[in-house]
Amino acid sequence: MRYSGRIFDGEHFHEKAEMEVNESTGEIEYVEETKNSDKDYDGLTFLPGLIDVHTHFFGTPTRSLMDWILTSDVLLTLRSYQDAQKLLNGGFTTIRTLGDKVSLDMGKAEKIGMIKSPRIISAGFSLAETGGDDDPKMFTPEVARELSYSYYCDGPWECRKAVRMNLRKGAEVIKAYASRSFVGGGLIKEEFTVEELSAIADEAHRAHIKATAHAYGKDAITNTIDANFDSVEHGLELTEDHVNKMVHKGMYYVPTLSVYKVKRTDVNHYRDAMIKTHLEKDIQLAYSSGVKIAAGTDYVGSDDEPHGQNYREAVYISEVVGPLDALKSITSVAADCVGRSDIGRLMRGKKADFIAVRGDPMQDVSLLRPENVVLVVKNGKVEKNTLNH
Ligand SMILES: [Zn+2]
Structure with missing residues (x-):
């Protein structure tokens, strides 16, 4: 499954990027910046869980x-x-x-x-x-x-x-x-x-x-x-x-x-x-x-x-x-x-624990509030998805 939008990988912000998740392993395949500006990013920001x-x-x-x-x-x-x-x-x-x-x-x-x-x-x-x-x-x-x-x-x-x-x-x-x-x-x-x-x-x-x-x-x-x-x-x-x-x-x-x-x-x-x-x-x-x-x-x-x-x-x-x-x-x-190198970052080989919020939390950290969290994925499995509601 591929996700695209603004991505905070735990260390850096990528204004336009894609993340590929391997659902069978529950891990992230890759996160990379994309040049494709036609994509509809929905104004979402993806962050580590x-x-x-x-x-x-x-x-x-x-x-x-x-x-x-x-x-x-x-x-x-x-x-x-x-x-x-x-x-x-x-x-x-x-x-x-x-x-x-x-x-x-x-x-x-x-x-x-x-x-x-x-x-x-x-x-x-x-x-x-x-x-x-x-x-x-x-x-x-x-x-x-x-x-x-x-x-x-x-x-x-x-x-x-x-x-x-x-x-x-x-x-x-x-x-x-x-x-x-x-x-x-x-x-x-x-x-x-x-x-x-x-x-x-x-x-x-x-x-x-x-x-x-x-x-x-x-x-x-x-x-x-x-x-x-x-x-x-x-x-x-x-x-x-x-x-x-x-x-x-x-x-x-x-x-x-x-x-x-x-x-x-x-x-x-x-x-x-x-x-x-x-x-x-x-x-x-x-x-x-x-x-x-x-x-x-x-x-x-x-x-x-x-x-x-x-x-x-x-x-x-x-x-x-x-x-x-x-x-x-x-x-x-x-x-x-907490001593867990397999979580907290969106990078190849890490667990696919991530969320998506509407807007840019770099502008306003309170965008992390629960009502604004539209997607929650843990171990590659969707736990919450209100994107189409
Ligand atoms: Zn305490």
Whole structure:
């Protein structure tokens, strides 16, 4: 099957180009510029399937730890399945989930073609220290452990074992909490010692998968870098020293701007100031220093962080880095960040994961919004086509 139009191959724009897809292999045969100016291009732009490198399938309308841990797995799965369809409909052909109860099995179902869903690179359970933010302390430790989407582990060997438990279940990335969040309302405490974090990253790397860490605050980012993680998630309070080391180590920065754009009703001056700096300075510092920035929303599927609207991250990133680098952050750079060389670019031999949108997203990145995504193809198979409607 041949597609023609304006093509963004993940790195460059081709104003008039053709792409040949081999449906039997599900791969791209070639993308090449064409001189034929008589062709009707319909004003479409083809892009690699979008990738969100930081999501969760929490499957509840609310953003509440209690709901996340107490809702039955069946209901979580059904709601998350709806979210998966919304993501695919919005042009996301791959997502990475960083800690929840159901995405690992949903990923297995997607792999064998059972469900309509983006490809899911799942962390399985997240790793956290005992007593962290998401450890529900109104329960006894035993009950909390039973209900949680995290493995609570302390000491390098327990941490290694938690990684191995995830690997046993089929996790394809490891996620650790290198700090708490704003839940406590006060100063952010880092989680895990560097020794523990190093054990986690090393165990992931021994299995040839990536390790990534949630890091709020200077110290947590420093620990994440020193422990040789592959990326920093959130990364609030980024410093000059951090970015120099990150460039040197080839680490990725996932600023998750979308989650900080959500209006919160409670008052927390400390949080608000930290977020303001994050939105205005952290990403600017990362970008100007040459740190690779990947798009991840941290959306959980709640009413105020709805799956399907994940294109917003590219819009927010574009406000700092411009449209071209924002489009890379949600395609080719995202693929590099999750360690998948077979996706994220429209080139010979890559998986035929691509979308078409009306208009030119270089002029307006918000053209990636779901209503404007008219074609979604994953593995060479058409998942959405509203072109003739
Ligand atoms: Zn998250």
